[in-house]
Amino acid sequence: MNNLGILLIIFGVILTFFGIIVYFNINFPIPGNLPGDIKIKGDNYSFYFPITSSIILSIVMSLIFYFFNR
Numbered sequence: 001m002n003n004l005g006i007l008l009i010i011f012g013v014i015l016t017f018f019g020i021i022v023y024f025n026i027n028f029p030i031p032g033n034l035p036g037d038i039k040i041k042g043d044n045y046s047f048y049f050p051i052t053s054s055i056i057l058s059i060v061m062s063l064i065f066y067f068f069n070r
Contacts, residue, residue, distance in 0.1 A: 020026075036052030
């Protein structure tokens with residue numbers, strides 16, 4: 001039960017943080033235009049594969065889950 005309470009507090013803090021960002025219209029750099037992301041634009045099509053952004057997101061999520069499972 002104790003872990004559930006801590007988890008709810010952490011989610012509340014995260015939601016509050018995002019709420020403040022949205023309320024004050026703070027421009028955060030959104031990953032997706034990083035070097036290594038593949039962007040191909042043609043005449044009638046465009047292709048985008050965010051490989052670098054995916055790797056960084058995977059590392060961050062792995063660290064978060066690692067620390068929660070300790």
